[in-house]
Amino acid sequence: MQTEIKSHYNYQEIILWLEKKGIELYGNHFKIHESDYPIIYKLIAYFLKDEATCFQYNIDLNKGILLSGPVGCGKTSLMNVMKHLTPTEHKFSVKPCRDISYEFIQDGYQIIHKYSKGKLYESEPKTICFDDLGTENNLKYYGNECNVMAEILLSRYDLFTAKKIQTHITTNLSASEIENVYGNRVRSRLREMINLIAYDKTVKDKR
Template structure:
């Protein structure tokens, strides 16, 4: 359903205004977005959720991307047409942020979060139909890229996520269909895992947004 006030989001009867609407354009306020994310995060993940000051640089980049602020994105070398590859250490909050950020733009086409290990389990059961099924016009965020097991169906091995990324790359070229991913691996590790061909296409598919490698584990 299209809302006439996409800059105002209601949670449990309380309205959160993320910016000002003028001439069908929203001028977002980053502090108001952070306030809403803090509220929504607690609703999604429990009262222990909090926005960490050290993550605000990452959050700013993600927010300007999701609200499609092309001017601000250009200054940060972010291409609004590409997807997001969010990298960082285990437990730094990548998955939570990708689950959370989509809620600030309820008027935009959303994406489904798919654990990469689930795609392999599906492949092992259904075979190449799994890869075909992800070659559609839906938006996905593949979670925990690079730590999924290898696929095997009727005795044949397959690098399932590598094949899916190649399919998603073709979709991107043809229709600008976006794909997002989270990963604990760095660029070199991704190339070892998926090969140079996939890594090369990932550069064209994704904007790389990276947590500091010293980011603490927030799940401890």
């Protein structure tokens, strides 16, 4: 089912361009499936800051994006391709949550600072897409267990309210699973700071 988009952007052309970009990044097997168009349209509207279309989709441009869907549906590669669509002032980096957890084992609590307030020598915190939320584990640093991503997300919420800095997330967890893993405080903060864009549970694994 395709929603008719009234926009001054040509979404079909943009999808072709994104597919080309994806092939550059991932090789010839990269393809944007027509069944994913409803998701892709929302992401394009958001990252191009197409206000009229976002309004149709009930997407708040001040908030970040939480892209959720089953394993292998292409969330990470999509966000990496969308990076190339984003105007300079809204550029973001994609950071796997597992990598953050390994950094935490290595460097401890300053990692939470690094992904929330920014590095000590950086004046401005950055927009980050935390990739594959839920694949990292609760980790011990000198015997203290820490839910690293919960701490980072709570700090990112403070950044969002104080400085309007956005956070994006990809995950295969449902909202209730996010609550189980990270607590209801994180879930309610995410509701305030993020637009949920979700794949259908039945979508096929594309790997």
